[in-house]
Amino acid sequence: MSTRDPVLKCEELVAGYGGPPIVRNVDLNIPGKQMMTLVGPNGAGKSTLLRAFYGLTRTYAGHILFEGQAIEKASPLQRYASGIAFVPQGRCNFDRMSVAENLAVAAHSVAVGKRAAALDYVLGLFPTLKPLMQSMAGNLSGGEQQLLEMAMVLQTHPKCLLVDEPSLGLSPGMQASVFEKLAELRDAGMTVVTVEQNVRVALAVSDRAAVLVHGEIAFEGPADEILADDRIRIAYLGGLPAGQAAH
Numbered sequence: 162m163s164t165r166d167p168v169l170k171c172e173e174l175v176a177g178y179g180g181p182p183i184v185r186n187v188d189l190n191i192p193g194k195q196m197m198t199l200v201g202p203n204g205a206g207k208s209t210l211l212r213a214f215y216g217l218t219r220t221y222a223g224h225i226l227f228e229g230q231a232i233e234k235a236s237p238l239q240r241y242a243s244g245i246a247f248v249p250q251g252r253c254n255f256d257r258m259s260v261a262e263n264l265a266v267a268a269h270s271v272a273v274g275k276r277a278a279a280l281d282y283v284l285g286l287f288p289t290l291k292p293l294m295q296s297m298a299g300n301l302s303g304g305e306q307q308l309l310e311m312a313m314v315l316q317t318h319p320k321c322l323l324v325d326e327p328s329l330g331l332s333p334g335m336q337a338s339v340f341e342k343l344a345e346l347r348d349a350g351m352t353v354v355t356v357e358q359n360v361r362v363a364l365a366v367s368d369r370a371a372v373l374v375h376g377e378i379a380f381e382g383p384a385d386e387i388l389a390d391d392r393i394r395i396a397y398l399g400g401l402p403a404g405q406a407a408h
């Protein structure tokens with residue numbers, strides 16, 4: 162495969178939860194080492210599509226390819242082992258355990274001899290967590306918990322990081338710094354796919370964006386073009402005047 166091939170892609174993907182399809186006939190190419198953000202109205206199927214990439218929803222038809230290999234039949238654990246990591250929406254660390262204990266639990270899938278280096282790597286990425294290692298995860302701020310979520314899965318050095326609504330519930334300053342951190346990961350060579358309601362903050366640092374409406378891709382293209390397109394903004398993103406933040 163050449164470097165121009167997408168790292169993650171789906172072809173005519175139909176996915177759902179056992180009932181009627183939620184995601185319908187989605188074709189999406191996610192180029193390597195780029196950040197793509199999925200946007201669209203509530204209930205459009207953004208989380209369902211992201212979860213489909215990780216094997217958490219049922220693929221009814223079509224294909225999902227990671228580095229050219231069909232993975233739609235692989236379990237989430239197999240996908241994790243192949244280099245895809247998923248951070249679900251909401252704070253889902255173990256709130257009654259310390260930051261260090263949360264990181265240790267998540268390091269379970271890292272070879273024993275590599276765990277110390279994996280911990281060093283994520284604490285290097287998120288130095289904010291260093292002084293908090295003995296703090297109870299549930300006592301961290303929302304932003305710190307979001308960083309902890311990412312640090313937990315990043316210990317395996319994934320090639321592709323999927324993050325659902327990383328800015329949910331965070332202050333505007335913290336939202337921007339979470340996205341700056343995702344951009345840093347992208348700049349270091351990781352492929353990043355996010356779902357985000359805060360369109361302006363997310364698209365400011367994304368390379369590409371896809372607008373999902375009723376389970377189908379309505380538009381896909383460079384993030385700045387999507388953001389600048391009044392038709393897209395008015396029809397699908399709440400019709401905000403240019404320059405105003407979306408929520």
Ligand SMILES: Nc1ncnc2c1ncn2[C@@H]1O[C@H](COP(=O)(O)OP(=O)(O)OP(=O)(O)O)[C@@H](O)[C@H]1O
Pocket residue numbers: 178183201202203204205206207208209210
């Ligand atoms: N676990 C589930 N089982 C059955 N249906 C579900 C499940 N999760 C979501 N759905 C349905 O799938 C549809 C799309 O939901 P999804 O969460 O993917 O949308 P979304 O675009 O992420 O919305 P939001 O912006 O509100 O997070 C909705 O109609 C929802 O009710």
Ligand SMILES: [Mg+2]
Pocket residue numbers: 207208209250356
């Ligand atoms: Mg969602």
